[in-house]
Amino acid sequence: xxLSVPADVISxxxxxxxxxxxxxxxxxxxxxLVEWRDRWHGTTPFLALPKSTSEAxxxxxxxxxxxxxxxxxxxxxxxxxGQIPLGEILLSTExxxxxRDIDTFDDVLVxxxxxxxxxxxxxxxxxxxxxxxxxxxxxxxxxxxxxSTNAGGTAVLRYGNTRDLVLGLEAVLPNxxxxxxxxxxxxxxxxxxxxxxxxxxxxxxxxVTAAALKLFPVLVSRATAIAAVETPEAxxxxxxxxxxxxxxxxxxxxxxxxxxxxxxxxxxxxxxxPLAEVHPWYVLxxxxxxxxxxxxxxxxxxxxxxxxxxLIRDAVIAQSAAQAKALWSLRENQSAGQKPxxxxxxxxxxxxxxxxAEFLKVTTERMEALVPGARVTAFxxxxxxxxxxxxxxxxxxxxxxxxxxxxxxxxxxxxxxASMGGSISAEHGLGSMKTEEARRYKxxxxxxxxxxxxxxxxxxxIMNPRVHF
Amino acid sequence: xxLSVPADVISxxxxxxxxxxxxxxxxxxxxxLVEWRDRWHGTTPFLALPKSTSEAxxxxxxxxxxxxxxxxxxxxxxxxxGQIPLGEILLSTExxxxxRDIDTFDDVLVxxxxxxxxxxxxxxxxxxxxxxxxxxxxxxxxxxxxxSTNAGGTAVLRYGNTRDLVLGLEAVLPNxxxxxxxxxxxxxxxxxxxxxxxxxxxxxxxxVTAAALKLFPVLVSRATAIAAVETPEAxxxxxxxxxxxxxxxxxxxxxxxxxxxxxxxxxxxxxxxPLAEVHPWYVLxxxxxxxxxxxxxxxxxxxxxxxxxxLIRDAVIAQSAAQAKALWSLRENQSAGQKPxxxxxxxxxxxxxxxxAEFLKVTTERMEALVPGARVTAFxxxxxxxxxxxxxxxxxxxxxxxxxxxxxxxxxxxxxxASMGGSISAEHGLGSMKTEEARRYKxxxxxxxxxxxxxxxxxxxIMNPRVHF
Numbered sequence: 048x049x050l051s052v053p054a055d056v057i058s059x060x061x062x063x064x065x066x067x068x069x070x071x072x073x074x075x076x077x078x079x080l081v082e083w084r085d086r087w088h089g090t091t092p093f094l095a096l097p098k099s100t101s102e103a104x105x106x107x108x109x110x111x112x113x114x115x116x117x118x119x120x121x122x123x124x125x126x127x128x129g130q131i132p133l134g135e136i137l138l139s140t141e142x143x144x145x146x147r148d149i150d151t152f153d154d155v156l157v158x159x160x161x162x163x164x165x166x167x168x169x170x171x172x173x174x175x176x177x178x179x180x181x182x183x184x185x186x187x188x189x190x191x192x193x194x195s196t197n198a199g200g201t202a203v204l205r206y207g208n209t210r211d212l213v214l215g216l217e218a219v220l221p222n223x224x225x226x227x228x229x230x231x232x233x234x235x236x237x238x239x240x241x242x243x244x245x246x247x248x249x250x251x252x253x254x255v256t257a258a259a260l261k262l263f264p265v266l267v268s269r270a271t272a273i274a275a276v277e278t279p280e281a282x283x284x285x286x287x288x289x290x291x292x293x294x295x296x297x298x299x300x301x302x303x304x305x306x307x308x309x310x311x312x313x314x315x316x317x318x319x320x321p322l323a324e325v326h327p328w329y330v331l332x333x334x335x336x337x338x339x340x341x342x343x344x345x346x347x348x349x350x351x352x353x354x355x356x357x358l359i360r361d362a363v364i365a366q367s368a369a370q371a372k373a374l375w376s377l378r379e380n381q382s383a384g385q386k387p388x389x390x391x392x393x394x395x396x397x398x399x400x401x402x403x404a405e406f407l408k409v410t411t412e413r414m415e416a417l418v419p420g421a422r423v424t425a426f427x428x429x430x431x432x433x434x435x436x437x438x439x440x441x442x443x444x445x446x447x448x449x450x451x452x453x454x455x456x457x458x459x460x461x462x463x464x465a466s467m468g469g470s471i472s473a474e475h476g477l478g479s480m481k482t483e484e485a486r487r488y489k490x491x492x493x494x495x496x497x498x499x500x501x502x503x504x505x506x507x508x509i510m511n512p513r514v515h516f
Numbered sequence: 517x518x519l520s521v522p523a524d525v526i527s528x529x530x531x532x533x534x535x536x537x538x539x540x541x542x543x544x545x546x547x548x549l550v551e552w553r554d555r556w557h558g559t560t561p562f563l564a565l566p567k568s569t570s571e572a573x574x575x576x577x578x579x580x581x582x583x584x585x586x587x588x589x590x591x592x593x594x595x596x597x598g599q600i601p602l603g604e605i606l607l608s609t610e611x612x613x614x615x616r617d618i619d620t621f622d623d624v625l626v627x628x629x630x631x632x633x634x635x636x637x638x639x640x641x642x643x644x645x646x647x648x649x650x651x652x653x654x655x656x657x658x659x660x661x662x663x664s665t666n667a668g669g670t671a672v673l674r675y676g677n678t679r680d681l682v683l684g685l686e687a688v689l690p691n692x693x694x695x696x697x698x699x700x701x702x703x704x705x706x707x708x709x710x711x712x713x714x715x716x717x718x719x720x721x722x723x724v725t726a727a728a729l730k731l732f733p734v735l736v737s738r739a740t741a742i743a744a745v746e747t748p749e750a751x752x753x754x755x756x757x758x759x760x761x762x763x764x765x766x767x768x769x770x771x772x773x774x775x776x777x778x779x780x781x782x783x784x785x786x787x788x789x790p791l792a793e794v795h796p797w798y799v800l801x802x803x804x805x806x807x808x809x810x811x812x813x814x815x816x817x818x819x820x821x822x823x824x825x826x827l828i829r830d831a832v833i834a835q836s837a838a839q840a841k842a843l844w845s846l847r848e849n850q851s852a853g854q855k856p857x858x859x860x861x862x863x864x865x866x867x868x869x870x871x872x873a874e875f876l877k878v879t880t881e882r883m884e885a886l887v888p889g890a891r892v893t894a895f896x897x898x899x900x901x902x903x904x905x906x907x908x909x910x911x912x913x914x915x916x917x918x919x920x921x922x923x924x925x926x927x928x929x930x931x932x933x934a935s936m937g938g939s940i941s942a943e944h945g946l947g948s949m950k951t952e953e954a955r956r957y958k959x960x961x962x963x964x965x966x967x968x969x970x971x972x973x974x975x976x977x978i979m980n981p982r983v984h985f
Contacts, residue, residue: 152756152870153901175760199703208703210712211680224961233900234668234677234866235939236716237946237954238966238984243679243712247705264763287621291644294733294806337763338810345807397703401621431702432622470704477706485706492693496973497707503972504965515707 052092052136056113060095060136063105068142070094079123079139082131087479089131091118098142100217100225100256106138107254107509108223116509119250121160121192124184126395127478129249129514130192140191143256146170154262155214155231160191160255167260176262179206183379191255197247199474204430205298205335206263208474209246215259216242221252221505231259244500249476250511252504266335268342269298271371272350274362275326279404279429281358282330286400286430288353289332293345299333300430301378302403307424311377311384321374322361330429331378333371381426385439388422390446392438392453396464397473400432407434410463414438417456418449433473436460461488479513486516521561521605525582529564529605532574537611539563548592548608551600556948558600560587567611569686569694569725575607576723576978577692585978588719590629590661593653595864596947598718598983599661609660612725615639623731624683624700629660629724636729645731648675652848660724666716668943673899674767674804675732677943678715684728685711690721690974700728713969718945719980721973735804737811738767740840741819743831744795748873748898750827751799755869755899757822758801762814768802769899770847771872776893780846780853790843791830799898800847802840850895854908857891859915861907861922865933866942869901876903879932883907886925887918902942905929930957948982955985 061069070076071093080089095117097103110117118132120139140160146167147157151174158167164178164185171178182188182200192198194216198209206212215230228242245252276282282302289297305327311318321329332349334342346364353359365371385391398406411423420441427435438456440449461471465488472481486494498516501508530538539545540562549558564586566572579586587601589608609629615636616626620643627636633647633654640647651657651669661667663685667678675681684699697711714721745751751771758766774796780787790798801818803811815833822828834840854860867875880892889910896904907925909918930940934957941950955963967985970977 150868150870152752153868154759155868197705197709199705203702207680208705210709211676220961220965226961226965227959228962230937230939231868232866232937232939232942233672233869234897234902234942236666236668236943237939237941237950238958238962239713239717239721239969240666240679240715241962241965244708244969246709248708252708264759266763283621290623290733292806294735294737296806336805336807336810337761337765338805338807338814341805341807341810397701399619399622399624399700400702401619428703433703468699468701470699470701470706472706473701473703474705481706489707490696492689492695493697493707493710496689496695496710499972500708500713500969503968 052115053113056109056115057093059109060093060106063109064095064097064102068096068098068102070096079120079137080131082128083124084126087128087131089133091132091135091137093136095136095138096142097138100219103138103254103256104219104223104225107219107221110136111221111223111507111509114507114509116512118511119254121189122163122187124188125192125196125478126475127480129476129478129511133513138254140189147257149174151176153231155259156262157229157257157259158190159257160189162190164188164190164193171262172265175265177265178260179263180209180212190258194246194255194258195248195250196476199433201299201301201428203428204300210243212261213242213246213258214261216245216255217257218245219254219256221510229257229259247476249478249514251501251515253510264337266337268339269333269335270342270346271333271365271374272346272362273321273374274330274332274350274353275322275360276328276330276358277360279328279407282328282429283404285330285353285358288358289349292349293334296334296336296342296345297332297430298335299331301331301427302429303329303331303378303381303426304424306422307381307385307426308377310388310424311380314384314387315380318377318380321363321377324361326360331374378426381424385424385437389440389444390449392456394436394457394460395473395475396436396460396469396471397431397433398464398467398469402467403429403432403434406463406467410436410460413459413463414456417459418452420444477515482514482516521584522582525578525584526562528578529562529575532578533564533566533571537565537567537571539565548589548606549600551597552593553595556597556600558602560601560604560606562605564605564607565611566607569688572607572723572725573688573692573694576688576690579605580690580692580976580978583976583978585981587980588723590658591632591656593657594661594665594947595944596949598945598947598980602982607723609658616726618643620645622700624728625731626698626726626728627659628726629658631659633657633659633662640731644734646734647729648732649678649681659727663715663724663727664717664719665945668902670768670770670897672897673769679712681730682711682715682727683730685714685724686726687714688723688725690979698726698728716945718947718983720970720984722979733806735806736808738802738804739811739815740802740834740843741815741831742790742843743799743801743819743822744791744829745797745799745827746829748797748876751797751898752873754799754822754827757827758818761818762803765803765805765811765814766801766899767804768800770800770896771898772798772800772847772850772895773893775891776850776854776895777846779857779893780849783853783856784849787846787849790832790846793830795829800843847895850893854893854906858909858913859918861925863905863926863929864942864944865905865929865938865940866900866902867933867936867938871936872898872901872903875932875936879905879929882928882932883925886928887921889913946984951983951985
């Protein structure tokens with residue numbers, strides 16, 4: 048599908064963007080029209096590449112006037128298709144890549160939308176600070192994208208989601224006006240907090256062009272372990288114990304099942320089993336502190352008492368940064384490790400932390416009943432109740448057949464999640480993939496409110512029109 | 517002013533609320549119509565006292581249908597008049613006082629709007645947890661109020677404002693429908709985060725009826741000191757040093773001037789000068805950690821190196837909880853201590869942390885030029901850039917004359933704040949006092965967006981109509 052865009056709109060866009068500021072070249076467009084899992088394939092009549100906020104505003108203004116829809120795109124690492132146009136104008140933030148400011152008194156870094164998350168990490172570290180949003184895709188994901196999807200990652204337990212890490216935003220609103228909300232204040236109560244709407248809006252309320260991000264101290268003490276537990280219930284108890292013992296210093300608490308670990312050992316080169324024996328479940332726990340030695344001793348205390356009480360079966364503490372990296376590698380390769388195993392139904396869901404164990408039990412029974420021999424691998428951010436719940440086809444089974452049952456299986460997973468007060472999209476957003484599914488689980492009261500808010504800011508529904516309500 | 521409310525509306529309200537659920541008795545109404553600084557005096561034809569969310573919804577529904585405006589009120593501790601009706605129906609949350617749930621796996625406490633902040637503190641502590649929102653008014657302030665004003669307090673540096681402490685909300689929207697957003701998830705990306713709009717909306721987008729609040733570990737190690745510094749610039753350097761040294765464990769960093777301290781020593785019984793000599797500025801710093809002894813040693817290191825480098829002139833570390841309380845008392849009595857000194861222009865402002873010292877210098881020069889002999893006392897949450905900037909009349913001066921110049925003086929203060937990218941209401945909100953003043957400093961783009969959002973949810977503008985844009 049290519050929506051018809053009036054020729055004069057294209058002409059006007061070319062004028063405001065100037066040479067190098069747009070493209071209609073299929074080779075230039077191609078990488079922006081396919082998403083990295085290769086599940087979404089898009090089309091666009093025109094790629095806009097504004098090099099400044101005012102150029103981005105001009106593009107949106109022209110489109111708003113003409114009623115031509117726009118899809119904004121950052122690093123194109125989204126997993127739910129929200130950044131892939133189906134005929135809309137594509138507005139890429141790739142040329143908005145200045146780090147405008149970094150201030151270690153304010154502990155703030157102001158980055159334009161097209162700056163990669165990794166570049167922000169590096170700039171922060173070069174100034175003796177840390178930006179604690181850690182994602183697998185950070186080398187490619189951009190600030191505009193992580194803000195627009197309220198990205199999560201592995202350190203949410205301590206630092207929160209992107210929402211918690213933003214002090215201010217600059218954005219082009221759907222009417223083409225520039226909103227300068229690039230404040231760097233820790234306290235400001237002067238009306239509704241407009242940036243909170245733009246965070247997680249997936250481009251439906253405008254184009255985020257820059258963000259003022261919170262910086263944190265680099266912590267001198269950091270300790271990492273993998274502990275084996277009998278059940279997810281035991282992992283849950285260990286989590287509570289860890290939070291008690293470390294007093295807010297737990298940075299990560301990641302759950303993995305034996306099956307997922309075996310896929311990593313089998314399919315990813317250079318990995319090794321962290322413990323001598325085989326265990327049903329594993330937890331990667333990381334503690335960090337500004338006090339020299341404090342993380343190490345908290346972790347040691349935690350594991351010692353947990354072992355004494357029979358809460359854990361075994362554990363290994365990393366003795367070096369390299370060992371910590373090797374432990375993390377087992378977690379980070381969970382997704383890649385299962386890939387060679389065939390067709391998979393993937394779910395990025397969350398439930399209240401207290402219900403993670405129950406969720407795993409109930410859902411896995413249902414999945415194994417639906418597809419005898421299905422191989423469930425569940426892993427993820429147990430500390431946040433966020434589980435990546437994947438159902439792989441039976442060993443030697445048929446990919447197409449499994450894929451054909453995806454909708455049926457996912458519906459069951461999502462129904463269970465909803466019945467537990469959970470979320471069917473914990474950290475990836477709705478995009479074009481989950482918008483209709485989400486409508487099923489939201490109350491009509493909420494959908495009506497969200498739709499009214501959108502309508503009030505984008506009456507022509509030109510911003511990412513197929514995404515959200 | 518009493519707006520005319522149709523008699524049949526009053527009758528219908530009485531029916532849905534039942535006996536004990538409403539009042540028109542002047543004696544019952546009186547304490548709810550005066551605010552605690554005695555600056556705002558209100559009137560109302562009817563006090564609604566719903567005892568459940570569904571009763572609150574019925575009240576709003578009846579008023580919405582009839583176009584009758586409502587002012588919601590919690591503990592009536594607001595400082596900007598937002599909770600005082602001028603002829604509107606008054607909806608008090610005082611009977612919504614159940615703590616519905618507390619869960620130490622989820623680290624969540626669900627409280628109804630009328631529960632006091634202190635009751636939440638106590639319930640959390642009784643379950644081995646902490647709710648880290650600390651306000652002077654916590655014995656009276658209620659959860660509905662702190663959510664609706666996005667209250668701040670003394671621990672924002674570490675834990676954020678109320679916004680950062682809320683996992684879910686339940687509210688009656690302006691159309692009288694109940695929105696159940698009482699989730700307890702740490703990650704949920706399924707559309708705009710509606711609760712973020714209600715937080716800080718000061719009742720203009722509906723009535724918050726319950727909140728799911730984040731709980732935190734009780735920290736075993738806590739250390740408190742007062743350090744004397746030559747200038748606010750030195751205090752700023754000490755802040756950066758403290759954050760480096762304690763790695764995110766700084767809970768409070770409060771600035772006070774000598775004048776404010778002297779007013780406390782003079783006007784509040786039982787206080788003593790914390791240090792042997794007189795110094796121009798003081799900082800109260802508190803560090804807390806889950807690691808036994810860690811806060812004490814971080815504070816010791818901080819003060820030792822700061823003293824060696826000449827950053828501080830002197831310091832005292834509390835040797836007991838009682839001593840810590842005595843140090844805090846000097847800070848907490850800053851407002852009460854200056855009260856007997858006469859008429860005061862008060863400002864609750866914030867600027868970027870890096871500009872606090874400059875703000876104090878520039879503004880004080882202007883105030884002393886405007887009113888020769890004016891006694892500026894500035895104190896507050898330097899760690900957040902939030903200063904309570906008070907200008908007291910000259911010694912022996914005339915209260916009325918000083919009060920008459922308030923608008924002129926405050927305009928200068930607010931202009932300076934705005935020129936530094938600050939906020940004219942850091943933590944108290946806009947209420948009826950600051951709404952017009954805020955309009956002066958917001959961009960037309962932002963005011964238009966906020967007005968459109970409000971209009972979309974409350975087309976009849978029945979919710980707290982005189983407050984916000």
